C-alpha cells in the first residue's frame with residue numbers, strides 16, 4: 545500500500561525521538577510540495593544582508609522557495625519586501641537581480657509601483673477605467689520583513705511569530721558571526737551562486753553541527769596543514785541547539801590552539817568589547833563554529849592557512865540553501881567581515897573564503913559531492929522504506945555549566961542537534977493548514 549506523505553510523516557513522529565529519520569525526506573517531490581507551504585510558507589527565511597542594499601532605492605531580487613521577492617530600501621530608508629508580481633496580470637515588475645530605482649514599472653501594460661509597493665501609475669486610468677479602479681487596493685503584495693544583526697528575514701505568513709521568538713535565543717550565537725565587535729558586519733560583494741542536485745535539508749543538517757565528516761570529507765586540509773585541526777576535536781567542544789526551534793551550532797575545539805586564532809589584534813580587541821564575557825569565553829577558543837538557522841541559512845567561521853602549518857586567517861562564510869525543488873538547490877554564498885576590521889584583514893579573509901567556499905571552493909566541492917550522493921540515494925524507490933540512524937550522542941546529558949542559551953552537549957561530534965532539527969521540521973510539516981500568504985489583498 546502506498547502511504548500519503550501525511551501518513552508516513554505521522555509515523556515519523558514516533559520514530560524521530562528514538563533517532564530514526566526516513567531516508568526519503570531528503571529527496572521526495574511530495575515532501576517538497578508540502579514544504580513549500582508548511583516550511584517556506586510559514587518560517588522566517590533569510591533573504592540577504594543589509595549591506596547589500598545600503599542606499600535608498602537599492603534593491604535585490606531574492607526568493608522564498610518558488611516565490612520571487614523584491615527586497616528594497618524605500619524612500620525613507622526602511623527595508624521592504626514585495627512579491628515580484630504585478631497585480632494586474634502577474635508579470636514580473638523587477639527583471640534585474642540588483643540595482644537602484646525610484647519605482648518598478650511593469651513591462652506588460654505599464655502599471656507602476658513605488659519602492660514602498662504602492663500602485664502609483666495606471667496607464668489610461670481615466671480613459672479605460674473611467675477612474676473607477678481604486679489604486680490603493682492594488683499595491684504589490686507585501687512580504688513581512690524583520691532584521692537581526694544585518695540579516696534580512698522575510699516571511700509569507702502574516703501570523704508568523706515575531707523574529708525574536710522564532711530565533712528563540714539563537715541570537716547569542718549569531719552575534720559571533722554577524723556582530724562580533726559591536727560595529728556590525730558587511731558582505732564582500734554579491735553572493736556566489738550555483739545550482740546543485742542536492743536537497744536543501746542535507747546541507748542544513750551538515751551545518752547544524754556535523755563535525756563527524758570533517759576528518760574524512762575534508763582530510764586534505766588536515767593532512768596538508770591548511771587548517772589547524774586534529775582528530776581530538778571529536779572529544780572537545782559543544783553541540784548546542786534551541787529545542788523546538790531547529791537552530792543548531794557546533795563549536796569545535798582543537799587543544800593548544802591560540803585564543804582568537806586567525807583574527808587580527810584589532811578584531812580580537814573588538815570582540816572583547818563587543819561580546820559579553822560569556823560569549824568571549826566560549827568563542828575565543830573555537831576552532832570552527834558551524835551553524836544552521838532553521839530552515840535554510842548556514843554560517844561557518846574557521847581559520848584557513850594558505851601556507852601549510854601557519855595559523856592562517858579566519859573567515860566567516862554565510863550560505864543560503866535556496867530550494868529549487870526536491871533534491872535541487874541554488875547555493876548563495878557570501879563572505880562576511882566585521883565592518884571595523886582592518887582592510888588588509890578583510891582582503892585576506894576573502895581570499896581564504898574563496899579558496900574554501902563557492903563553486904570553486906575545495907570545501908564546497910568535497911561537501912557537495914557527498915550531498916549530491918545522499919540526494920541520489922534518497923530519491924531511489926527502495927530508499928522509501930528505509931531509515932537513517934541518529935544514535936550518536938543521544939545518551940549524553942546536557943552540560944548545565946555551558947553559559948549560552950539552549951541545550952549543550954559535549955563533545956561536539958554528535959547527532960543531538962539533528963534530532964531537534966528533524967523534530968522541528970516535522971512539527972511544521974504536520975501543523976494544520978493555514979493561509980500561506982496571509983495578507984493578500
Ligand code: FES
Pocket residue numbers: 630631632633634635650651652653654655
Ligand atoms: Fe502588469 Fe498588466 S501585467 S500592467
Ligand code: FE
Pocket residue numbers: 757761762907911
Ligand atoms: Fe564540510
